[in-house]
Amino acid sequence: MTEPTCKQAAPSGTWTSPISAAVVAAGAVPLSHIALDGADVLWLAGRASEAGRTTLQRLRAGALSELTPAPFNVRNRVHEYGGGAYAVDGGTVWFSHFADNHLYRVEDGGEPVMLTREEAVRYADFVPDRARARLVAVREDHLAGAAYPVNTICAVGFDGSETILVDGNDFYAAPRISPDGRQLAWLCWDHPRMPWQGTELWVADLQPDGSLVDGRLVAGGMTESICQPEWSPDGLLHFVSDRSGWWNLYRFEGGVVHPLCPRDAEFGGPHWSFGASMYGFRSAEEIICTYIEDGISRLGRLSTRGCSLTPIETPYQEIRELRVSSERVAVLAGAPTIALELALIDPGNGERSVLVRSIAHLPAEAYLSVPRSIRYPSAHGRSAYAFYYPPANADFTLPEGELPPLIVISHGGPTSMATSTLKLATQFWTSRGFAVLDVNYGGSAGFGRLYRDLLEGQWGVIDVEDCVAGARYLAEQGLVDPERLLIRGGSAGGLTTLCALTFHDVFKAGASYYGVSDLAGLDADSHKFESHYNEYLIAPKAQAQAVYRERSPIHHTDALKRPMIFFQGLDDKVVPPQQSETMVDALRARGVPVAYLALEGEGHGFRKAESVVRTLEAELAFYLRVFGIALPEGLPPLEIENLAA
Incomplete structure (x- = not known):
């Protein structure tokens, strides 16, 4: 020794x-927007050597592949800050290409195929609606003639056709389809508010032909900020609201909003970009979530009925994003001596495996300052x-x-x-x-x-x-x-x-x-x-x-x-x-x-x-x-x- x-x-x-x-200039590989698709794990990675191009990576059965080779750049500029630039379902990926704003489809093992045709229109936060052969997405129309672009929620058919589903508000985010395909939830807000000041959560019924009826306001308003609406596996709408003064989790059931875990902690964050995820369902009875207390992120297991929050030990102090399945949790996370990394955590026993690190080689810990x-x-x-x-x-x-x-x-x-x-x-x-x-x-x-x-x-x-x-x-x-x-x-x-x-x-x-x-x-x-x-x-x-x-x-x-x-x-x-x-x-x-x-x-x-x-x-x-x-x-x-x- x-x-x-x-x-x-x-x-x-x-x-x-x-x-x-x-060494600082060499920087870290930007990692963002993780997804779980069956046994596959997907994420976006930046390529500094390719002028900052963002590419989609997939890990399947231990083999890493790039689904969007150059020149494809998986990025959008909806609201200018972008986010929510791809979706995956059953091995099929849809993504936005930054250079032309078009949506593309990649079938398992195939080449990207263009889906849309209008470069002046941008798309974000899209979710597959397989039953109706389409994507539901936030749409931002930059066609000439208006002082500002027009934002809506639209449906993009797998054949490239488009239909406006919701309009009339200045901004939209987070369209989410219920597990049975019969309801759509979404967020909206208007000037002069920013989304962390006041947003509204709406739900409407989805007809067999894809149209919406009976839209109704569930929560939110001028002074309540809602984020990350999600449907549980048994079809109940959940969301994060700051109505208590803190971004906490709630469930909408029987026309009533129920708090899940009142706590002086933040289970959500400000909407600067699309696709943020701070909680997910392991089952209808269990949520895996991250929450912030005194500037430090923690991971927890939350019972949807008992409203009990049990910590899951991790080495992380920032959990930037997570995705959840019944068997595992994928996190983008870091700590004072851990640069941002993508890891899988077994929610049962807490075991962790690191898939990719933003910085491959770090200085020895003796050269690192650990903050308090x-x-x-x-x-x-x-x-x-x-x-x-x-x-x-x-x-x-x-x-x-x-x-x-x-x-x-x-x-x-x-x-x-x-x-x-x-x-x-x-x-x-x-x-x-x-x-x-x-x-x-x-x-x-x-x-x-x-x-x-x-x-x-x-x-x-x-x-x-x-x-x-x-x-x-x-x-x-x-x-x-x-x-x-x-x-x-x-x-x-x-x-x-x-x-x-x-x-x-x-x-x-x-x-x-x-x-x-x-x-x-x-x-x-x-x-x-x-x-x-x-x-x-x-x-x-x-x-x-x-x-x-x-x-x-x-x-x-x-x-x-x-x-x-x-x-x-x-x-x-x-x-x-x-x-x-x-x-x-x-x-x-x-x-x-x-x-x-x-x-x-x-x-x-x-x-x-x-x-x-x-x-x-x-x-x-x-x-x-x-x-x-x-x-x-x-x-x-x-x-x-x-x-x-």
Whole structure:
């Protein structure tokens, strides 16, 4: 047995690490949308080497096959965020091809065959209706002549014919056919609501000819968010609702809605994309589900009649998605030392087998920082949540008496959620001697409706207060250096970063990745799904102009006095380069240290490996120079204007 070596004491930022920028850039294989089809397991996998193409994989009797060879790209852009891009039944697969929006059919062992013909129409969340030789799907019509696309629920015949089944609402999701084929359930909502604010669950009878009659509202409304309707094997409709203040499970039976497991936990999540699944039926009497408590996912067995929830032990702290059959549970899950992976779990004895990992080769655990979920005081007596990562490296430790600098991360969304699944981009920093705080500020999902609604009218305020409070809290606990507090974020998180540095005097420097600095510009470029989102996040249109100006850092550059580095894709259509460049020009003119990296061929989010390497190394060099630390050998130099040598 090898004896452990003594660690070398060295300042933060100078530690060498096997988690290089190139390792981060190599990234993880994106895994999503798992399905069980008899004994087969299917999932989507991203191919970075093929320009990010998404392909459908199938594992059958231990043999792995690709069902959608190049150039097929299994993806859609319904609501722009897509999801629910394929369905499978009895070995037959239907999928959406991103390049032309058409639906294709793949029979077992055959080649994809085009089913639809109109490229201006997109489809998502489709389910087979074998009895009527068709798919039922969410349809988004982008034909010319309308300011926004028209959304409906339609039937697509196996011969390519189409029939509109439900229309009249702004948005639809989750059409689900009962086991006997006699009923259809679906979700809908209208502007100005987002689906996590208020949705409606409807049911109608399916006639033998496929038409719908007797549509009736089951649950939901202006202030109740419904997600994931599913039929049990014995034909009872189940769904997740936040009517109690938490996304909990319910059953609709005899015209009455029955709670299954009242609990201060989240059994659902915000609908950003189609096809999410957080529970499924092992039998008519048993549900296997995942639920979130204090930012941590758990797996459980729920009796549909006794309403008892029994935990199933797993090593995971995030369960992103699951699918259930009578014999097994498939999960996409991860933990602080486990990158996202696809695994099968035996619900009877809890045995687990990993089918595929998003990262094949991980650094040794001694180089990985294991976070802890913390709750801390924030402004006006509120509490906020975050994951705190201490520095960690098998070979290095801080000199006696030195506290690490802290990097606060503000996630995008902003109705999203930071999780603790292993991310190499975070470990890049912690393995070099930085502490990291990944903040679930007020407005984040995973902590109940009241917490989610804290951001109503308060984007650019609540999120910023919680990031500031988190940094102060860790400094007061003696865990980080109060003189070396940093903040970074991208897109919506970039706005949080810029506001924190502009309107507060806590952070010493920051990094903005294609960050929003002018809120008014977002409305001009918004698509249908988010076209009213800012009315909820910031202000109704009547008051918007004044509030936008008050909260937009671009109008308060005189208050921004901390060193900053900006990263901007020159092809970004969401946050145009002008927003970053105006901020850079203002800091440059006022003598504030500033660096700017403009990247050709990059849009909103950087995809090229060389871009990821360049920006990470530049950000590290920026922090080290701001703190007066010599750059390690091999780190490229960085030009920082207005910074004394």
